[in-house]
Structures are given as C-alpha cells and as structure tokens.
Amino acid sequence: METLRPKDARILVVDDERVNVVLLERILEQDGYTNVRSTTKSEQAVALYDEFEPDLILLDLHMPGLDGFAVMERLEDRIARDTFLPILILTADIRPEVKRRALSAGAKDFVTKPFDRTEVLLRIQNLLETRFLHMRLRPELASEGQAT
Amino acid sequence: MWSAPLTVYQYVLLVYFSGLNLLYALFCCVGLRALVIVFAREFSQGSLRDLLERDVYKPVSILVPAYDEEVSIVGSVRSLLALQFPEFEVIVVSDGSTDETMARLVDAFALAEQPWASRQDLPTAPVRRTFRSLTHPNLVVVDKENGGKADALNAGLNLARYPLFAAVDADSMLDAEAILRATRLFVEDETLVAVGGTIRPLNGAVVRDGRVTELAMPKRWIERFQILEYARAFFTGRAGWSHFKSLLIISGAFGLFRRTAVLEAGGFLVGTVSEDMELVVRLHKHFLRKGQPYNIRFTPDPICWTEVPTDLKTLRRQRNRWHRGLCETLWKHRDMLFNPRYGRLGMVAVPYFWFFEALSPLVEVSGYLIVGVGAFTGFVSPRFAILFVLLAVMYGMLLSQLAAGVETFLSTRYPRMRDRIVLLVAAFIEFVGYRQFLVFERTLATVQVPFKKGQWGKMRRQGATAIATPDPGQAVTAPRP
C-alpha cells in the first residue's frame, strides 16, 4: 500500500469569515500542504465533502445559517463507522459546555481563536498522522475481525 | 353662511398637517441618529458575535397560537424548532381547531399526551389535553377549547417555563439569530419589560435554509407600496417613539416580553382585536401606576420577515382589523388621554395616536370632501383646490421617499439600482390611489368599531405559503387634509 505523506492530505476549511479562510489557506500553504479547499458558505460544506473527500476538516462553529454543529450532524451520516475523519474546530467561543458539545458531536480537537499558528499546525499534523495510521491499519483490522 | 366655519376648519386642517409633519421630521432625524449613528457602531457584527458567544442571552418560550392551520402548521413548527438557540421551548396552542391541525402535529412530532402539572396564573378557556413531543423535548402542544388568540396566548403563558416569551405568528419567519440578539437586551437592562423588533416584507426575497439571502423587488405594486409603509413605520416611527420612551406598539409578529411582567399586568386581554397593542399599553399603565422603573423599546436589530398581502381583499381586511384594534385599545385606555399621571405617554404619545392615527382617516376624508365640494360649488377656486391637493400628495411622497432613504442605508437592502428607482416611483404612486384606498378602509373601520368588537376576521390561506396578518400597526402615517 502506498504511503501517504501527511503533506499530501486533502484539507477542507469551512468558515464564514473570508479573512479566516484566507489566513488558514496561507498558513497551510506555507507549511507545505498543497491540497487545500475552502468555503465561506457552510451549506456547501457537505457537497464539498462528497466531492473532495478531505482527510481533515477545519470547521468554525458559529456561522450563519448552518452552524458547525449542524454541519457535523450532516456529515455524521456520511462518514463510515470505522473511518477516522478528524474535524478540528476553530472558534472564539471559550465556554466549556460548548467545547464538550463539540467534542461529543464528532469533533476530534478544539482550538480557540485567536489561535497560535504553531499550535494549530502541530495539531493538524497530529490529527493527520493519526488518520493515515488508521487508514493503513484498517485492512489489517478488518481481516483480523474476520479471522476471529 | 358656511364660509366662517369652513374657513376655520380649513385652517385647522393646515395646522394639523403642519404639526404632524414637524413631528414626523423630528422622528426621522431622531430615528436615523439612534439607528444608524449609534446602534450601528455599538453593535457591529463582530461585537455582537462576541457577546453572543459568551452566553449573554436568556432562555425563551415561543408561543404559537394556532387556529385551523392544518396547511402550514407542521412547516412552521419545524422551522421554529430549527432555530439555533441554546435554550428555548416552543408551545403550540391549538385554539379549538376544527380541522386536522392537531392530528398533523401528533403525527409529525410523535406527540405523546401528558397529564400536566401546571400553574393557573391566568384564567383561560378549558384546556383539553397537553402533549409533549418524544422527538423534540422542547416542544409542547396544547389542545384547548376555543377562546380567541389572546386566550390561547394566556394558556401558553400558563405553561411557559422561561423568563422571556415571544408570541409569534405561525407564518412569520424569524431571522435565525433574531431571538438571541433580542434576549441580550434583557440581560443588559434588567428593567426592560418588552422589546419590539423590525418587520420587513418577505415578498420577493430569496430564502435559503431559513435565511433571507437576497432581496428582490416583488412584482406587484401593492407589495411595493407595503415595503415603503413598513420602512416608514419601523425605521422612523418606532425608532423615534422608542427613543422618547413612549413606544406604544410592538408588533404581534415579533415581540419579546418578560413573562413575570406580563403576568403581573394580567396577561393578554381576551376579546380585543389587537391584543398585542393592548398589552403594551397596559404594561405602560401598570408600571407607571406602580411607580416602578421600566423600559419598553424597539430595536432595529432582530428582523422578522413576513409575507404581506398580495391582493386587495386581504389587505383591506388586515388594515380594517388593525385600525379597529387601534381604536379599541385607545378607547379602552381613554383615561390616559392628557393625563399627566402617565407622563410623556399620556401627554404626547396617546394624544398623538388619538388625533394623528386613529382619527386621521376621518380628517383626511373630510379634507378631500371640503376641497372637492368647495371646488364644485365655487366656494374654493378650482385652481386652489387642485394645487392644494397636489401639495398634500407631494408632501406624502416626500415622507415616503425619506423612508425609502433610510432603507438605502441598510446592508440588506434592495440591491439593484432598478429596485431603487422602482421604490422611488412607488413613493410617488402610493399617494395617488393606494393611500386613498386605505384611508377609505380605515374610515370604514373607525365607523365599525362599536359594531365589530373583537372580531378576528377570516384569513385566506394559499396552499403552502400562508398569508400572514401581522400587525406593525400604523405608527406614523401622513394624513392628507
């Protein structure tokens, strides 16, 4: 099986503020990620997911129309049960119950705005490494399940 | 023989006309300043978001009175339940519906009947059954015997758990963050008792995912005229009155109230046509009498979008009802007129509504008659008559244009230049025909007040999109002598 480098990963950015989107795109680009798509319209997120099949989603919580929670809810149906699709929430909301709610709704990690570039990049890297490890191990796990 | 009294009356008309327009000018400027200059800066997008993200809100009970709404009820309730609000409940009160309203609700939301331990703060018509939804824990449905809209609202209030409540018409569309923003005002000001939002016509707008994404000019002139009317009523009228702490009208379509305050004042009054306006006036009275500091204000920020009538018949019925409601409320609280005990309200606001709103159609009609008869009998030179009418019409156009002007400052405005021109043209045409039509209807309504007490009237539903009959009231209109 080919080894995917994390830098080849497909990353989807969803945030209603254009400034945030541009900033994140540049940060990722500067760090070597070449496969980044983004949108400021949360209602397009799911369609983009279907089309782009990202390895990681950077998601804002408070967006007009469909908010982050609604997007995660819609994606839940699409993500196969044994897939590890990391969703990294970026939000200015610091309330602990919001964090809890996001993490239990499917987010895998949480970063508050204003964020630190280095920290965000490290978290993204960790999440992608976990995802790729998961993908590599999946066929083995599946066959193991069948054996027993 | 007639000349002296007629002359005096004409003079009175002139003074009436001038006085009103001076007041109106004052409101325009005040409203503009309060809205655009101060509010826009205090609550730009970013700072509002900051506050909202920090829990600055209060939970809300949304009351939905319904009578024979089988066509639209499920859709409306669904969209209300989809509101992004951290803590709220929706209480639907079926006021003795004779159609499939209850059945459809039970089906769509998996309603299970529950024996309910409730308070009986307000007397209402008997409640038959109470339901809770198994799929949506914050939905409560009440089936009660018919008692009218106010009675249904009171029944809902008896069940409401949260400190604030909003009485919403089943077919108005709330801006997704509207309620959240409005509740913030209650956190900020603990004396706030009621808040009225802004209503704008939905007709022609492009709606996606429950939000208005783009405004487009509707096709029919009748809808276009109403766009101007609502702009006038809200951005100049209400903003002005609210600034002077004399807001008498909060629209039924979007009003947020503090539950304890309303209960203290006695809930909604059954048997009146305009229960929302009557409640606001009574709230004022109650707290002024009590001597307790309180506040009732208008905020431009939450916007409620509502379908306005597209045909003359529904429009007539709507305006007839509003005017009757206004007159009924004013008459019921006639002890406030020129009563210094009620401060600014009694000495300025209530008289204004008496003379410049309730009685204005009569004044206008009399003006037309005098000028018409006078010209016909030669008492008034025809040239003078024509010029005078022309002046009156042009003045009205001026006011309409100013309202259209305020709308131009909004971020969500009719975007195309074409639309702007259409609105300006509408400002002109409004005063040759549409306005007179409504004046006639309101005169009729004034006459009918003693006879048609508290009649809700029938509403015509059109398939999936029901035509709402909200009540922005008639805060500022310009009479024509």
Added chain:
Amino acid sequence: MWRRYGDAIYTLVTFAVFGFETLALGALSISFLLGRTTGIASTPVEGVLLATLTSTASALALLGFFLLGYHFTSTLRDRWHVEQLDAWTERWIGLALEDTPAEQIADGSMPRRLPRAAVDAVLSLLEVVKGEEGDRLKAVLARHGVDRLLLRHLRSGHLTARLDAIESLGKARLPQAFDALLGLLEHPKPVVRRMAVRAAAGTLATMTPEPGPEGPGGRFTAALKGASLKSGVAQESLLLLETRAGAVLRDLLAEPDLGDRLRWVALETTGRLGLADMAGEVAASTTHPDPELRAAAFRALHRLGSVPEDTHASLLDALRDEVDFVRVQACHAAAFLPAEVALPALEPGLGDDSWWVRRAAASSMARLGDDGVAAVTRAAETHPDQAAREMAVQILLEAGVLDPAGARLVKGVA
C-alpha cells in the same frame, strides 16, 4: 447592518428639507389666516401655495437624486472597500507569516497613514491570530501610529469618531489603550460607557497579568466599582474577560462593602463561567440579608456543581427560607449535597405552596441517584398533597423514568 457613511449628510438633508417645508407651511398658514377675511380664493394665498408647491417639488427632486446618487456610490464604494480589504489582508498575512520579504513591505512603499481598509484588515486578523504573528501585526499598528490616532479620537468631541475609535480599540486589544478606555467609564453618555467597558474587558483579557490593585486587573475592578453601569452591562464585560475573569471576580467578591448590584453581577458571572474553585467565595453570600443575593449565591453554587462543607447548614436553612425564590435556588443547589442529607431536607419542598419550589425540590431529588428516584416515586404514589403527587409524576416523566402510560397509571387515570 447599516452603512456608516453618508448618514451625516442624509440627516442634514432631512433636516433641511423639513425645516424648509415647515417654514413654507407656516407661511401658508399665516397667509391663509390673513386672507380669511377676503375669502379663500385670494391671490396672495394662492401665491404662497404655489411657492410651497415649488419648494416641495424641489425638495422631492433633491431627495430623489440624493438617494439614487447614494445608492449608486455606495454600491461602488462597498465593492471597492471589499477589494481593498482583500488586498490589504493578503499583504498583512504575508507580513504576519513572514512570507513576503521585509523589503517588499518596507515602510517606504506604504503610506505613512494607513487607509481605513488597511486598519480594518489588521484588526480582523488580530481577532483570529495571536502569538508571534499577532505581535507582528500589533507592531504594524504601532509603527503607523494607528494606536496614537485611535487614542486621539477617543478624546475627540465627535460622538461617531469616538465610538468608532472605541470599537477599533476593542478589536485591537492594545494594552496602551487600556487606561484611556477605563477613563471613559465616567463619561456622561451611556453608550460610550457601555462600549468602553466592553472594549476594556476585551483588552484586559490579553494583557499580561500583574497581581495587586495597581495591576491592570486591579485597575479594572476599581473602575468597575466606581462606574454607573447597568448590571447587565457589567455582567457582559465580566464575561468578556475570558481567562482573566477569575482574578477580577475574586477581588470583587472579597470586597466587604461591594454594592449589592455589583455583588449580584459577580455571583451570576462566577456561576455562568463555571469557576468551580470559587465555590467558597460564592458561598459567603448565602447568608446575605438581601434575598436576591442569597438566591444568586445558591444559583451560582448550583451552576458550579458543588456546595462547600461549611455551607451545608445555611443551605438547609435556606430550604425553609421565607422568600420563595430563595427556596427554589436552594432546592436546585441541594442536588449537590450528599443524598442522605439532601433527601429528607427536600421532601417538605414537595408540598410547598409555590409551584416553582415543588418543581425544584422534585427535580433535585430525582438527580440524587437511585435513592432519589425511589423517593420521588414514593411521593408520586403516597404523598398526601395532590399537587405534590402531580409534580412528582411530572418530574419522573421528564426524567424518562415513567412513560405517559405509566404516568396515567400512577395518577389513577385510565
């Protein structure tokens, strides 16, 4: 929501139009009055009427053209502003990420005074990114004297300029503006005080903490105590303090003669922010003479999810308090006492006169584990007071212990 330019001109135009119209109408009225003896069709009146008509027509034309002009120019301006914003954002991102070589963004090529769009772009970015990148952006503001300019506007006479400045400083969160913002808490206009306190709180949230009354936190607390703000606004500002809220709240609650309103705000905010380690400070107010404060203290304890040992006694007392809303909050807080202490104390609440107390008592009992649920079930079946039985059934329904059919059985309804 509203465009912020052109409103001054529009107000002027409105004033002018109406002032003029009123004068014209006044003239008309007077001439009409003068002409009444000679009849209505007198020429002077008609002359004035014509004049009024002309002026109204010109006013209409003026207004119409202004509006069309404004619409046109504002559409263009909005579009231009967005383009400018995008361009500057790209530039600033380049600078912040050190992507673009410093020479390309040398001060020489950039205007000494930054245009509005440039400042807006920096401020937007500062809301998103901190750390090294944020510091570089703040340095940009300092380098171009934006901070000095904003501080100057803070003291300006014009309301709009001042409000704009406060808003920008709130976004920028520049430490050097902190004291100036605190100074504005004494301003006569309420809107200025409100915006200033919010901006100050936001700024404090990012400043380096220094303990003691001379540190920024201490200065903020002092200013808050002296300011005349509505309690809701004070609450908002405390919530905006984010991680610094704890220190400020501790200072406030430790003050013995803190005003009642501010104490209430502090208790509420502590609860809302979930500062569990402050349960002790909060608990001190449970015996306050003012019932509102007692209730607020218990509500906060409820939100914090803990009741300190030494407060158990006052809580048990409060369950029998003469004021009903204190009893309600005490019942809610009792859910965090050990079950064997709480259950017997809450039982009398089921039969309370107030519906709210009954509800609070029953729901707290139901949260006290299996014993609690058993106690509520027992009450539903055997409590002498019918209202208590109904409330118990209701709570069990809501907790999912009973289903509607079961509830009807318990109530003896077929």
